Amino acid sequence: MANLIDELRIKIIDTLKLEDVSPEDMGEEDQLVGGELGLDSIDVLEMVIMIEKDYAVKIDNKELGARVFANLKTLAAYIEKTAPKGIF
Amino acid sequence: MGLITPLGSGVDRNWTALLKGKTGIGELTLFPTANDLFFPVGEVTESFSPEGAPRTHQLALMAAEEAVEHTKGAPDAIIMGSTTGGMSRTEVLLKDKQLDPSLFSFSYHGAGSVAEYLALKLKCKGPVITVSTACSSGGAAIAMALALLKTGKFKKILAGGAESLCRLTYFGFHSLQLIDPHGSRPLDRDRKGLTVSEGAGMLLLESKDKAIDPEAIEILGAGLGCDAYHPASPDPEGDGALSAMKEALKDAGISPSEIDYVNLHGTGTIDNDLAEAKAFNRLFDEEQPLVSSVKGAFGHTLSAAGAIEAVVSAKCVEAGMAPGSVGCHTLDPRLKLSPLKESAVALIRTVLSNAFGFGGSNASIVIGRSRETQGAASPLPVPLAVTGIACITGAGDISETLNAFAKGLNCRGLLSEKEISRPLSTRAVRRLKRLSRMGLSLATAAFENAGNHKEPGSVFFGTGWGGLSETHDFLEALYETDERFSSPTDFMGSVHNATAGRIAVKYSAKGPNITTTGGDYSFEQALMSAHLMTTETDKPVLIMGADEFHPELSGIFDASVRKAETPSDGGGALLVGRGKPGSGLKLEPLFYENANENPHVISSLVQCLGGTEKINLDFGAVFAGLPAASRIMGRKQLDLFIQTAGFNGPVIDYRRYLGEFASASAVATVLAASLLKTGEIPSTLTEKETVKLKGKGIVLLGLGNFVTAVAVSSA
Numbered sequence: 159m160a161n162l163i164d165e166l167r168i169k170i171i172d173t174l175k176l177e178d179v180s181p182e183d184m185g186e187e188d189q190l191v192g193g194e195l196g197l198d199s200i201d202v203l204e205m206v207i208m209i210e211k212d213y214a215v216k217i218d219n220k221e222l223g224a225r226v227f228a229n230l231k232t233l234a235a236y237i238e239k240t241a242p243k244g245i246f
Numbered sequence: 247m248g249l250i251t252p253l254g255s256g257v258d259r260n261w262t263a264l265l266k267g268k269t270g271i272g273e274l275t276l277f278p279t280a281n282d283l284f285f286p287v288g289e290v291t292e293s294f295s296p297e298g299a300p301r302t303h304q305l306a307l308m309a310a311e312e313a314v315e316h317t318k319g320a321p322d323a324i325i326m327g328s329t330t331g332g333m334s335r336t337e338v339l340l341k342d343k344q345l346d347p348s349l350f351s352f353s354y355h356g357a358g359s360v361a362e363y364l365a366l367k368l369k370c371k372g373p374v375i376t377v378s379t380a381c382s383s384g385g386a387a388i389a390m391a392l393a394l395l396k397t398g399k400f401k402k403i404l405a406g407g408a409e410s411l412c413r414l415t416y417f418g419f420h421s422l423q424l425i426d427p428h429g430s431r432p433l434d435r436d437r438k439g440l441t442v443s444e445g446a447g448m449l450l451l452e453s454k455d456k457a458i459d460p461e462a463i464e465i466l467g468a469g470l471g472c473d474a475y476h477p478a479s480p481d482p483e484g485d486g487a488l489s490a491m492k493e494a495l496k497d498a499g500i501s502p503s504e505i506d507y508v509n510l511h512g513t514g515t516i517d518n519d520l521a522e523a524k525a526f527n528r529l530f531d532e533e534q535p536l537v538s539s540v541k542g543a544f545g546h547t548l549s550a551a552g553a554i555e556a557v558v559s560a561k562c563v564e565a566g567m568a569p570g571s572v573g574c575h576t577l578d579p580r581l582k583l584s585p586l587k588e589s590a591v592a593l594i595r596t597v598l599s600n601a602f603g604f605g606g607s608n609a610s611i612v613i614g615r616s617r618e619t620q621g622a623a624s625p626l627p628v629p630l631a632v633t634g635i636a637c638i639t640g641a642g643d644i645s646e647t648l649n650a651f652a653k654g655l656n657c658r659g660l661l662s663e664k665e666i667s668r669p670l671s672t673r674a675v676r677r678l679k680r681l682s683r684m685g686l687s688l689a690t691a692a693f694e695n696a697g698n699h700k701e702p703g704s705v706f707f708g709t710g711w712g713g714l715s716e717t718h719d720f721l722e723a724l725y726e727t728d729e730r731f732s733s734p735t736d737f738m739g740s741v742h743n744a745t746a747g748r749i750a751v752k753y754s755a756k757g758p759n760i761t762t763t764g765g766d767y768s769f770e771q772a773l774m775s776a777h778l779m780t781t782e783t784d785k786p787v788l789i790m791g792a793d794e795f796h797p798e799l800s801g802i803f804d805a806s807v808r809k810a811e812t813p814s815d816g817g818g819a820l821l822v823g824r825g826k827p828g829s830g831l832k833l834e835p836l837f838y839e840n841a842n843e844n845p846h847v848i849s850s851l852v853q854c855l856g857g858t859e860k861i862n863l864d865f866g867a868v869f870a871g872l873p874a875a876s877r878i879m880g881r882k883q884l885d886l887f888i889q890t891a892g893f894n895g896p897v898i899d900y901r902r903y904l905g906e907f908a909s910a911s912a913v914a915t916v917l918a919a920s921l922l923k924t925g926e927i928p929s930t931l932t933e934k935e936t937v938k939l940k941g942k943g944i945v946l947l948g949l950g951n952f953v954t955a956v957a958v959s960s961a
Contacts, residue, residue, distance in 0.1 A: 175676040196673060199479065203422060203734040211731055218423070 162234045173208045174201050186230040202227055209233075215240045247557045248312030248406075250305055251445035251544050252288035256312060261561050264569045265589040269543050271429040271441050271573075276411050277338075280729040283420065286429045287411055288443025288545025300332035300354050301444070303363045305550075306408035309446035310364050313404060317450060322400040323372040325391045326361035327383025327407030328763075329549040329741060334412040341725050347802045355803050356711065357742060358764035360408055362951075365840050371847075372400065373838040374952070375771050378549070378712070378742035378763045381513075383407050384447060385552025385601030385609030386760060389468030392611075393778040395453045406448035407553035414717070415442050415548060417724055418737035422478060430514035430546065431573040432539035433523075433585050440513040443545025447554035454616065463560045466500070466596065466612040469493025470779060472705075472759035473606025474750040477738045480518055480602065484525030487511075489756060490608035491529050491598060498612040500596065505535045505612075507568045507592070509555050509599040510585075512539020513546050514573070522600065523581035536594070538586040542573025552601030552609055559597040559613040567591050604738060605747025607759045629832035630777065631961055633786060634696025634821035636688050637916040638666060639904055640814050643691065647913070648920050651903055654930030657913075658812040658905035660795055669694070677735050678748065679715035680794040680815075685745035686752065688790055688819035693753070696786065696821045703785025704757030705746045707792070708772030710765050710908020711803055712742035714796035749788065757785065766806070766873045767838070768793075769818070769912040770954040774835045780824050787824050789833070791912025792817025805875035806906040814905025818912030820919065830961055831919050836945075837955035841883065847953045848886045855945065855955060861891045864959065866942030867927050868897045869918050871911045876950030883949045895942075896932040911948055911956075918944040918958045 167181035179195060191197045205227065206217050215237050217223050226236045249256060252270025253263040263270075274287045294304050306326065314321070332354040339345070354363065358376040365374040373394075377387045384407025391405035409415075419425050419442055430441035451465060471493060473486030480486065495502060508530075511522055519539075526537065540558060547554055562568050570588035577585070596614030636643070640659025641650040650657050667675050667683045669690045675683050685707065693701065716739030724732040738744060743761035750759050758779050762771035769791025776789045794800075795815035800807045807813070822833060837854045841847045855861050868888075872880040888897065900914040921927055922944060927937045943959025 177676060178672045198476070200422075200477070200677070200734055200738065206423075207421070207731050207733065211727070220423070 159234050159238060162237065163230050166230055166234060169208060169212065170205065173204055184230060188229055190227050190229050209237065213237050213241045247560060248309035248448040249554060249557050250290060250292065250308045251547065251554060252290055252443055253543060255292050255308060257557060257561065264540060264543055264558065265567060267570055267572050267588055269572050271545050277413065285425050285427045286441055287416065288441055288547065289411060290444055299363055300335040301410035302328065302331060302334065302408050303354060303360050305410055305444065305446040306360050306364055307367055309406060309408065309448040310368065310404060313448040313450045314368065320369040320371065321402050321404040321450065323394060323403045324361050324365050324370050325375045325377065325387045325403060325405045326364070327377050327387035327549045327553060328357040328360045329378055329380055329383055330409065330412055330414060331355055331357035331359050333414050334410045337413050337721055340721055345802055347808055356763065356765060364404065366842060368404070369843060371840050371844040374764065374840055375774070376763050378761045379607035379759065380603030380605060380741045380743055381546065381548050382552055382601040382603035382607045382609040383549035384554065385556065385611055386470060388449065388465060388553060388556055388611055389470055389609050390775060390778060391451050392465050392468050395451060401453050403451045404448060405451055406446065407550035408446035409444050409548045409550040411442060411444045413724065414720065414740065417729065417732050418720065421732050421734040421737055424515050426514055429573065430541050431575070432512040432514040432541045433519055433571050433574045433578055433581060433583065435576045435578040437514045437516060437519065439515050440541065441545040443547045445544065445547040445550050445554055447550055447557045449553065449556060462616045463563050463613065464616050466614050466617060467494050467498025469497055469610045470758035471608045472750045472756050473608065474754045474756050475606050477744060477747055478604050480521040481606065482517065482521050484521040484528065486606055486608050486756065487522050487525035487600065487602060488528050490610040491525065491600065494598060494610035494612050500612065502529050503533065505596055505598045506594040507536040507562055507597045509559050509597060510537060510539040511600040511602045512541050514541055518602065519581060523583050527582055534584065536568050536586055536590065536592055537583060538569055538571040540569050540572070542571060555599050555601065556611060556613060559599040562594045562597050563614055566594055568594060604741050605743040605759065606750060607743055607747065628782065628824065629834050630787065630822035630824060632820050632831040632833055632919055633823050634692040635819065635916045635919050636691030636695055637816065637818040637913045638684055638688060639816040639913055644916065648917065651917055652928050652930065656903050658814040660813055660815055679713060679739060681709065681713045681715065681792060682739060682745045682748055684792045684794060684817050685790065686748055688792060688817050689749045689752070689788055692788065692819040692821045700784065700786055701753040702755050702788040702821060703783060704780055705749050705755055705759050705788045706772040706776040707746035707761045707790045708768035708909055708912065709742055709761065709763055709791065710768045710793050711800070712763065713739045713744055714794055714799045716740040718796060718799055766871065766908050766950060767948050767952045767954055769909045770835060770838060770948055770956060773833070773956060774838060777835050783824050786821045788819060788821055790817060790819040791909030793907045793909045795907065804908060806873040809874035810906035812905055815907045816904070816913055817909050818916035820916060831922055832959055832961045834957045836957055837953065839953050841951055841953050848883055848890055851887060851953055851955060852890045858892045861893060864943055865895065865945045866937065866939035867895050867944045868893060869900050869914050869944055869946040870897055871914065871946065871948045872899055872901055873950050874906050880949035883953060884947065887947065896927050896937050898931050911946060914946055915956060915958060918946060922958055922960065
């Protein structure tokens with residue numbers, strides 16, 4: 159899971175063009191949306207797409223999104239649980 | 247009035263179907279989708295000609311022909327709401343990589359081309375304006391038509407909106423998770439979003455004579471405003487919606503208790519309906535009028551919605567009936583509304599109709615029986631007094647541009663995105679592409695130039711082609727992934743008013759937020775809108791024009807760009823005060839006519855500017871806008887102007903210095919203002935001796951397919 163979290167850090171910075179953020183700034187239990195990173199609902203949608211594209215995991219409603227995108231740990235856990243077998 | 251929607255063609259057919267509670271929402275047949283994604287749409291079932299103009303244009307013409315069928319002569323002006331223009335055709339050509347710009351189809355790409363197509367068909371010689379404020383476009387177009395009628399200069403204006411289904415909006419709203427897979431259910435507890443739809447609504451508006459016809463239905467007032475909250479989500483408290491409704495009532499001179507029925511924007515998205523209901527309840531805190539949403543019947547016709555619903559509102563008054571909220575089965579108790587579920591008979595004298603859009607751009611209009619209190623032509627507003635200016639060109643910012651321009655050096659080329667974004671923080675621009683960066687940067691620089699005093703309260707932005715990078719990137723990602731994935735950020739950025747919406751958020755500018763588009767005359771349209779739609783206010787008005795060069799798209803869409811040796815882009819911004827004329831410079835839009843089949847356009851221009859003597863007295867120089875694609879035509883117009891006006895001052899052909907991009911005139915206006923401050927036109931520009939302006943102003947002429955005049959002069 160630690161590897162996945164590291165990977166997600168880089169992918170999120172890249173997807174959301176967080177040029178002024180470095181991976182180590184993102185604590186795995188830091189609030190992901192609405193926190194210091196300044197991410198909003200549109201960023202969530204961009205992350206939804208990235209996660210579906212790269213991990214074949216669908217997050218297609220707001221309630222689920224709110225739980226999954228709470229922090230990096232919850233996101234990684236959901237991906238590991240839901241991704242089709244063989245993706246990792 | 248004229249209507250075409252998924253419910254049918256013609257006002258009567260639509261009205262009957264609407265009252266019966268029918269819905270036009272159904273299966274998508276217009277284009278295949280490559281994957282298993284499927285959700286319903288509103289599709290017009292009339293037959294279309296596969297040749298000729300794109301679907302949006304044909305829809306607009308069908309509704310326009312119905313609207314004008316009982317009148318003689320051409321309308322004096324056309325004002326359209328449009329967002330995607332000919333996108334339904336363009337996106338297919340791009341998908342198939344048919345990038346030959348000589349394909350005539352691309353001349354119908356621009357959002358402004360819908361209005362121009364109507365002008366051609368209906369032989370309108372006056373102003374042809376396109377308001378592009380996403381889903382409020384149709385309502386905002388009617389608001390602008392009303393303002394134009396009130397000047398007393400125009401008697402008959404055709405206004406409305408048209409939109410056709412296309413992949414951009416179909417997949418775009420999907421990427422934002424704003425589509426209800428079951429079809430739109432406005433105000434319903436289980437609603438999940440909107441249904442993308444298409445159609446057109448057109449209204450022929452005539453200024454009324456002094457005698458009040460008791461049967462006449464009028465646009466009694468209009469209110470514009472901006473949430474200044476978020477690019478794609480409404481202000482959850484409904485502040486922006488409330489303010490637009492209040493402004494409309496104020497403009498009509500009536501109180502909330504005089505409203506008998508409210509036609510909600512009511513898209514069926516969770517957030518819109520909640521925010522709008524809050525605003526409604528705040529406005530009608532004592533007695534609630536009848537209220538419903540028709541989006542479950544029509545679907546969301548985006549830029550046409552405000553106009554289609556204005557027609558519906560007028561029918562409500564005429565027939566004494568109001569439509570039900572089709573699709574609303576179990577009312578959402580959180581809304582605290584009692585909407586009509588089915589159509590009802592009622593005495594309806596006055597209706598309030600809402601249209602809200604991306605970028606937080608809101609328009610409300612009041613429609614009702616003729617009232618004695620209204621109808622007097624408003625006096626022309628006071629001039630716009632310039633307090634701050636900024637520009638971006640290939641040469642750099644305003645000082646770099648001015649430096650080069652005054653030396654007669656060229657300012658063509660493309661500034662790097664890093665340079666463009668110089669006044670902005672990394673965080674502020676992370677989601678912005680070239681045009682939005684340019685716009686935000688220009689706004690920031692104009693505000694600084696004015697001394698960072700009062701932040702702008704309203705924004706008027708002209709752009710020939712909008713956010714080309716976002717449009718391109720959205721479609722490219724969509725096609726590359728076999729229509730599975732596309733970026734919601736790009737979709738939000740692809741609407742023409744995305745830039746003006748961003749600026750509004752930055753400055754909390756909650757006044758009118760209008761984006762206009764019409765090729766090389768887009769900035770002039772924005773200036774005209776600002777002149778018409780702002781009243782005396784403490785807060786400055788930001789008037790801008792900007793366009794980005796996109797390596798793949800600019801040359802396809804813009805014939806002048808195609809002819810240019812050096813790719814160029816840029817823009818200009820002017821912060822103006824709207825109150826007492828200041829001690830500085832004033833800015834005035836003076837003339838706007840269609841040159842097509844209008845042989846007297848130049849004599850009409852000369853007459854409008856006050857004739858030979860006055861022109862030479864008022865103006866020390868002409869800045870001529872000669873787009874490369876219509877240079878021969880423009881040159882002839884210019885020669886005729888110089889000859890007819892007997893103008894003997896210098897004429898500066900500014901595109902030679904700035905390059906070819908649609909809003910070059912915005913930069914030219916800023917440069918004219920700068921030169922006026924120095925009081926002279928340097929010899930490098932006159933190609934003879936230095937010309938002292940001696941208190942005279944500069945007139946900027948837009949030439950080619952349209953002829954426009956803008957004056958910059960000492961206050």
